[in-house]
Amino acid sequence: MATEKQKCEWLGTWIGEEGREIYRTLQISDDIKDIQQISQKFDEHVRPRKNKQIARHKLKNRRQSSGETFMNFVKDLKIILMDCEYDNPDDVLEDCIIDGVVDSKLQEGTDG
Structure with a gap:
């Protein structure tokens, strides 16, 4: 098993020149x-700061693109939803799926 020091040294090798900068x-x-x-x-550096209002705006306006898979659409909604800080994100996710999905049969069949 590698020591923490070894893991840190390996990280320096794996992240490349841009990562080292x-x-x-x-x-x-x-x-x-x-x-x-x-x-x-590194996570703190590369992940943009949360802005609840902007995230909610993006979520409200997110629609499934033509040719986009349903799973990719839902995954993207979940990622945006992480920064929205809703009390019940599952209910909001369901609403966003119904509002934004291309397939009308999926819209009609999503009742709980």
Whole structure:
């Protein structure tokens, strides 16, 4: 089993030059040798800040594209929904599917 230090060293190899440039901007102290902490710093850097109102706007306007699979449409809705901060996201997801799905038979058959 690899040590945490080894995992961190491997990460430096795997992320490439662009990843190493980002790493240098993350303000990680030299004594941090925990892959989870480093991974969290990368996540914070690459994931955009949440904006609940913008996410809700995107969700409300998201429609299934012509040729887009149903599963891809639902997956995208779930991703957008993560930043919306609704109390009951499952109910909202159902509403968005009904409003945005292309297939009218799916719209009619989604009642709980």
